[in-house]
Amino acid sequence: MQRERNKKYNLDALTDGILSGKNQWLSKGITLVESLLTEDRKESSNLMERLLPSSGKSLRIGITGVPGVGKSTFIEAFGSHLTKLGKKLAVLSIDPSSSISKGSILGDKTRMAQLSMDSNAFIRPSPAGSSLGGVATSTRESIILCEAAGYDVIIVETVGVGQSETIVKNMVDFFLLLMLPGSGDELQGIKRGIMEMADGIFINKSDGNMERAKRARKDFQNALHLFPPAASGWTVPVELGSSLEKDGIGEILEICEKFNTQTSESGWFEENRKNQEIKWFHQLIGQRLEADFYSYSITKEKIKKAEEMISSAQTSVRKALDDLFFA
Amino acid sequence: MQRERNKKYNLDALTDGILSGKNQWLSKGITLVESLLTEDRKESSNLMERLLPSSGKSLRIGITGVPGVGKSTFIEAFGSHLTKLGKKLAVLSIDPSSSISKGSILGDKTRMAQLSMDSNAFIRPSPAGSSLGGVATSTRESIILCEAAGYDVIIVETVGVGQSETIVKNMVDFFLLLMLPGSGDELQGIKRGIMEMADGIFINKSDGNMERAKRARKDFQNALHLFPPAASGWTVPVELGSSLEKDGIGEILEICEKFNTQTSESGWFEENRKNQEIKWFHQLIGQRLEADFYSYSITKEKIKKAEEMISSAQTSVRKALDDLFFA
Numbered sequence: 001m002q003r004e005r006n007k008k009y010n011l012d013a014l015t016d017g018i019l020s021g022k023n024q025w026l027s028k029g030i031t032l033v034e035s036l037l038t039e040d041r042k043e044s045s046n047l048m049e050r051l052l053p054s055s056g057k058s059l060r061i062g063i064t065g066v067p068g069v070g071k072s073t074f075i076e077a078f079g080s081h082l083t084k085l086g087k088k089l090a091v092l093s094i095d096p097s098s099s100i101s102k103g104s105i106l107g108d109k110t111r112m113a114q115l116s117m118d119s120n121a122f123i124r125p126s127p128a129g130s131s132l133g134g135v136a137t138s139t140r141e142s143i144i145l146c147e148a149a150g151y152d153v154i155i156v157e158t159v160g161v162g163q164s165e166t167i168v169k170n171m172v173d174f175f176l177l178l179m180l181p182g183s184g185d186e187l188q189g190i191k192r193g194i195m196e197m198a199d200g201i202f203i204n205k206s207d208g209n210m211e212r213a214k215r216a217r218k219d220f221q222n223a224l225h226l227f228p229p230a231a232s233g234w235t236v237p238v239e240l241g242s243s244l245e246k247d248g249i250g251e252i253l254e255i256c257e258k259f260n261t262q263t264s265e266s267g268w269f270e271e272n273r274k275n276q277e278i279k280w281f282h283q284l285i286g287q288r289l290e291a292d293f294y295s296y297s298i299t300k301e302k303i304k305k306a307e308e309m310i311s312s313a314q315t316s317v318r319k320a321l322d323d324l325f326f327a
Numbered sequence: 328m329q330r331e332r333n334k335k336y337n338l339d340a341l342t343d344g345i346l347s348g349k350n351q352w353l354s355k356g357i358t359l360v361e362s363l364l365t366e367d368r369k370e371s372s373n374l375m376e377r378l379l380p381s382s383g384k385s386l387r388i389g390i391t392g393v394p395g396v397g398k399s400t401f402i403e404a405f406g407s408h409l410t411k412l413g414k415k416l417a418v419l420s421i422d423p424s425s426s427i428s429k430g431s432i433l434g435d436k437t438r439m440a441q442l443s444m445d446s447n448a449f450i451r452p453s454p455a456g457s458s459l460g461g462v463a464t465s466t467r468e469s470i471i472l473c474e475a476a477g478y479d480v481i482i483v484e485t486v487g488v489g490q491s492e493t494i495v496k497n498m499v500d501f502f503l504l505l506m507l508p509g510s511g512d513e514l515q516g517i518k519r520g521i522m523e524m525a526d527g528i529f530i531n532k533s534d535g536n537m538e539r540a541k542r543a544r545k546d547f548q549n550a551l552h553l554f555p556p557a558a559s560g561w562t563v564p565v566e567l568g569s570s571l572e573k574d575g576i577g578e579i580l581e582i583c584e585k586f587n588t589q590t591s592e593s594g595w596f597e598e599n600r601k602n603q604e605i606k607w608f609h610q611l612i613g614q615r616l617e618a619d620f621y622s623y624s625i626t627k628e629k630i631k632k633a634e635e636m637i638s639s640a641q642t643s644v645r646k647a648l649d650d651l652f653f654a
Contacts, residue, residue: 041649044645045643045645045646045649048643048645048646049642049643049646052640052642052643053640055640056640137645140644141643141645144643193520193523195553195554196520196523219549219553220553222546222549222550223549223550223553226522226546226547226550227522274637274638277637277638277644278634278637278638280644281633281634281637281644281647281648284644284648285617285620285630285648285651286613286616286617288648288652289613289616289617289620290612290613290616293612293616303612306608307605307608310601310604310605310608311601311604311605313379313380313382313383315376315379316372316375316376316379316468316471317467317604317607317608317611318371318372318375318464318468319372319375319376320608321608321611321612321615322368322372324612325615
């Protein structure tokens with residue numbers, strides 16, 4: 001994954017390599033867009049411009065769930081099912097914990113042993129040592145690169161804790177939540193609000209106590225019923241299955257395809273992608289403005305001081321703001 | 328509500344008037360902090376600084392629910408209950424629809440006829456013609472003014488549609504969601520995610536079909552059970568009642584007080600308020616930076632053009648961003 005720093009990219013070769021679907025070039029391209037080096041920015045920008053017209057044709061699926069829910073096993077089973085049908089699958093992960101520990105916890109290739117040997121599958125872990133914001137940006141661009149390389153389905157995988165799933169929700173078409181049977185203690189780890197983001201729920205490991213699994217499904221269905229309908233007009237299905245037994249995997253693909261057809265026909269699919277892009281653009285503008293502003297060490301000092309004074313009720317927020325911008 | 332533009336405020340008189348709990352001075356103070364005029368900014372800032380040490384001692388309650396759920400009737404009943412106990416209540420509303428129509432829909436004093444005659448109650452509608460962001464800022468400051476004027480309970484009321492309830496959630500201690508009995512069609516209007524913000528749910532109008540009301544409570548309890556515990560450590564109660572019959576009103580106050588005691592003892596109450604202030608400070612910094620940036624008409628033009636190119640896949644977001652900041 002380490003890029004050869006001394007070798008300049010040949011942009012033509014890189015573009016052609018990606019467009020002809022060669023994984024080694026795709027990897028190089030992703031390394032380029034992940035790069036934080038100033039000298040790589042212009043090249044990244046040019047690469048994106050060249051590949052953009054060939055992008056957009058995949059189904060982008062976000063997958064989340066707490067550690068232990070069986071995400072790797074699910075992606076293995078789902079991915080193998082896809083490649084057997086002649087489809088190409090790319091798996092990208094947004095994993096803040098792996099960024100913090102400067103490397104993926106288990107190693108994505110070990111986690112998904114079968115898929116990593118599959119020539120129609122491409123697995124790419126989070127870049128090590130990046131911020132969540134950085135990962136979010138590079139993952140969005142990696143999706144476009146994978147699409148340009150001819151991948152039909154892009155899975156963006158995340159851990160259902162922290163803020164990463166909101167980020168993933170905003171870059172995929174279909175968001176799949178993996179759950180365990182039993183609606184009690186097993187759910188404690190999942191973030192508030194995450195259930196309302198789901199376009200589908202898969203209750204994994206439903207291969208033991210089926211009564212329990214069915215009760216869990218009923219509970220989820222009841223809870224989903226309390227939510228208002230999604231803007232997509234889609235009704236969220238709850239599917240029982242077992243990744244280990246490859247049970248329910250084909251059904252999830254059918255659900256994804258039905259979603260794709262239904263929302264494409266209604267126009268929501270394209271509309272949603274456009275809105276995601278525009279929203280992302282404005283988020284980046286905001287981030288850029290704040291990054292520029294906070295980058296001055298004198299600003300940092302002032303803000304730290306202001307926070308202390310606000311916390312101890314020594315100043316109002318309004319005054320602190322005025323002092324920051326006018327003093 | 329119209330402020331006399333020609334008369335300069337005497338800051339000493341204003342401060343003293345508010346601190347001595349005189350509603351006409353409180354109203355003037357709120358009009359001042361709502362003012363968007365540059366010449367009023369400095370004065371507002373000074374007023375806030377003077378009143379801040381006398382603020383913070385109330386319980387801040389956010390109330391939301393779809394139109395028709397009976398918010399006004401609830402606030403009337405709840406407020407009268409409070410004032411009968413010798414407490415002083417202020418009601419502030421964040422109502423984007425009233426801002427858009429340049430005036431409150433029904434007129435807050437008509438909506439809450441009894442409370443508006445009550446000398447221990449103070450009712451203040453949204454400022455007409457302001458943006459939601461502006462309303463959010465002035466409402467936060469109005470809370471502080473009301474506290475300085477000796478109000479024990481501040482209700483911030485909003486309509487459970489759009490983005491206003493997230494704003495309210497971030498400025499109150501306790502967030503109460505009003506619901507109707509029956510968990511089906513009646514809920515369709517409420518925004519996704521709102522149930523997970525609630526610290527308490529009151530099922531209003533539970534005075535007809537009690538079976539139906541109890542079933543609704545069971546449904547809500549089941550759904551809440553699927554959510555992970557709140558950071559406050561608080562378990563969200565679901566209460567049945569009827570504002571019209573004054574049934575369940577005392578119970579809601581008891582719940583609020585229990586919440587106050589429990590979270591104060593755990594330290595979460597103070598911690599949450601500090602976090603709200605710091606978060607708000609940073610939000611305002613971001614808003615200010617964006618407002619400055621977007622205020623140039625040349626920037627506006629460029630952004631409009633960029634959005635069009637992004638939407639039609641003529642440019643990547645990265646390239647559009649670079650063009651915006653470097654071209």
